[in-house]
Amino acid sequence: MIDDIKKNIGSEIEMLKEISIYANRIERSSPKERELILPTINALIDSMKIVNNSIPALLGDITLANKLPTNSEIKKEKTIERINYRRAESEFMATIRVKDKGKLFKQLNITESNIKKLRKRGKRKKEEYAEFKAARGYMKLSNRFFLNTAGKLTKKGYFKVLSKELRKANIDVLFQSYIAMIITTSVLSLIIGIVLSIFLMFFNIGIDWPFVSIYQGSYLMRAFIVIWIPIILPILVFGTLYIYPTTEKGTISKKVNQELSFAVIHMSAISGSGIQPSEIFRIIGLSKEYPHLRKEIRKVLNQINLYGYDLVTALNNAASTTSSDKLAELFFGLATTINSGGEFSEFFNKRAETLLTDYRLERQKYAKNAETFMDIYISVVIAAPMILMLFLILLTIGNFDVGLSLVQLSVLVILVMAMINVFFLLFIHLNQPSY
Numbered sequence: 001m002i003d004d005i006k007k008n009i010g011s012e013i014e015m016l017k018e019i020s021i022y023a024n025r026i027e028r029s030s031p032k033e034r035e036l037i038l039p040t041i042n043a044l045i046d047s048m049k050i051v052n053n054s055i056p057a058l059l060g061d062i063t064l065a066n067k068l069p070t071n072s073e074i075k076k077e078k079t080i081e082r083i084n085y086r087r088a089e090s091e092f093m094a095t096i097r098v099k100d101k102g103k104l105f106k107q108l109n110i111t112e113s114n115i116k117k118l119r120k121r122g123k124r125k126k127e128e129y130a131e132f133k134a135a136r137g138y139m140k141l142s143n144r145f146f147l148n149t150a151g152k153l154t155k156k157g158y159f160k161v162l163s164k165e166l167r168k169a170n171i172d173v174l175f176q177s178y179i180a181m182i183i184t185t186s187v188l189s190l191i192i193g194i195v196l197s198i199f200l201m202f203f204n205i206g207i208d209w210p211f212v213s214i215y216q217g218s219y220l221m222r223a224f225i226v227i228w229i230p231i232i233l234p235i236l237v238f239g240t241l242y243i244y245p246t247t248e249k250g251t252i253s254k255k256v257n258q259e260l261s262f263a264v265i266h267m268s269a270i271s272g273s274g275i276q277p278s279e280i281f282r283i284i285g286l287s288k289e290y291p292h293l294r295k296e297i298r299k300v301l302n303q304i305n306l307y308g309y310d311l312v313t314a315l316n317n318a319a320s321t322t323s324s325d326k327l328a329e330l331f332f333g334l335a336t337t338i339n340s341g342g343e344f345s346e347f348f349n350k351r352a353e354t355l356l357t358d359y360r361l362e363r364q365k366y367a368k369n370a371e372t373f374m375d376i377y378i379s380v381v382i383a384a385p386m387i388l389m390l391f392l393i394l395l396t397i398g399n400f401d402v403g404l405s406l407v408q409l410s411v412l413v414i415l416v417m418a419m420i421n422v423f424f425l426l427f428i429h430l431n432q433p434s435y
Contacts, residue, residue, distance in 0.1 A: 004082065004095040008051050015044045043111045046103075054080060054097050142184040143177055150179035162242060168323040169248040170295060182241045189237040193230030200226045249323040255292040256324040261355040263290050264330065268348035277334070277344055278304060278311055296322050300331070312338050326355070366431075373428055381420050389413050 022037045022044075082095045153159065154176055163175050171178070201222055204213045215222060263284055270280050278301075284290060285297040299321060303314030312335045319331035330351060337347045389410070 008054065008095060012048050012051055015048050019044050040111050047111070050097075050103060054095055138184075139173070139177055139181060142180040146180040146183040147176060149183060150176045153179060162245065164321075165245040165249055167321045168252075169245040170252060170323070171245060171248065182238060185241060186234045186238045190230055190234045193233040196233075197226040197229040200229070252292060253323040253325070256296060256322075257326055259290045259293040260324065260326055260330070261352070261359050263293050264348060264352045264355055268345065268352045271345040271348050277338065280344075293327070296324070296327055311335075369431065370428070373424065377424055381417060381424070385413050385417050 019041055022041050026034055026037055080095055080097055154163075159175075159179055162179075166173070166175055166178060173181075201219065202215055204215050205211060206213065266287075266289075267280050267284065270283060271277075281297050281300050285294045285301050287294060290297075296318065299318040300311075300314045303309045303317050304311060307314075309317065315331040315335040315338075319328040319335075322328050322331070333351065334344075334347065336342075337344065
């Protein structure tokens with residue numbers, strides 16, 4: 001019986017460990033995960049109670065002398081039973097009362113079912129961290145031919161602005177490698193432009209068969225036209241690759257600003273508990289609610305954990321490499337608050353009020369603009385086409401030759417209305433706020 005008691009206590013200890021693990025997981029889990037974790041914890045607690053209820057019966061059978069079993073003891077043995085339940089990663093062994101056997105199996109089945117679901121969700125939502133790898137493919141080719149050239153250009157002080165934009169855009173490419181890729185692409189576009197201009201010098205390309213025909217006109221005039229291709233094409237390619245980090249930075253900035261207002265409210269609530277500022281950033285950096293903002297927050301954590309900087313220096317460095325001006329202001333303001341010994345909760349509360357005010361004003365501005373667009377839409381898309389169609393019908397009835405039949409006029413008006421609708425949709429989409 002002593003061995004049975006040891007197994008029961010060991011099983012209870014294992015269940016306590018599982019309860020502790022899932023209780024800690026609740027704090028950083030989503031609402032759907034909590035719906036699985038809470039029943040799992042309750043099922044483990046009920047299982048512990050069932051195992052614990054059998055211990056008094058086991059303690060009563062412990063004696064120093066072995067006696068022959070009586071009829072009452074034989075009946076008592078039939079009230080308890082040893083069970084062995086194979087779980088996903090362990091084996092559950094305990095001695096319990098027979099009447100609690102069905103209830104215990106039910107609780108264990110609930111636990112195992114929820115644990116499997118939680119594991120599936122964990123695997124599906126597990127964040128994938130991209131590790132730095134050696135350059136491959138096109139980047140490796142660019143480094144082979146122009147990495148030294150890119151290094152010389154950067155040492156001379158060229159592309160300083162591009163270096164900052166590249167870091168703010170969070171593009172995981174070394175600065176000199178990106179310059180080498182720009183040079184490689186520009187050279188390739190120059191070669192393609194030369195080949196294309198030579199081809200167009202002697203051939204025409206049309207939409208009718210044969211698609212390619214020999215040019216019959218003046219070659220001097222033709223040369224004046226095609227000579228611009230190898231000049232303009234590399235310039236366009238170079239300019240596109242040069243401004244790409246800037247456009248990417250603008251996109252990231254909008255997404256960060258979209259999450260910043262609500263993240264600061266979250267920070268304000270956390271700071272009220274007196275937690276350390278670095279822990280506030282760690283909580284936001286590990287949260288899945290702010291997928292774009294947490295990348296910027298992790299810059300602060302990396303400055304502290306990897307480079308060993310203090311929080312103020314880390315905030316100032318991260319502010320200079322973030323794509324969002326609002327987030328940079330937040331970092332600088334928090335660094336000033338730390339240096340001056342101010343209250344974090346008060347700082348976050350005021351910053352949250354400011355960001356929420358900006359959020360409301362942006363929404364109000366967009367609502368007023370939408371009302372103006374609606375009035376224009378009604379005038380242009382609904383009233384104007386009807387008046388135009390009636391006017392054209394009157395011209396047709398009055399035997400005025402407009403060059404189109406009634407069916408053709410109707411189709412033309414429908415096409416124009418469709419194009420205007422598409423234009424309005426694009427215009428409203430481009431002018432709506434990012435959050």
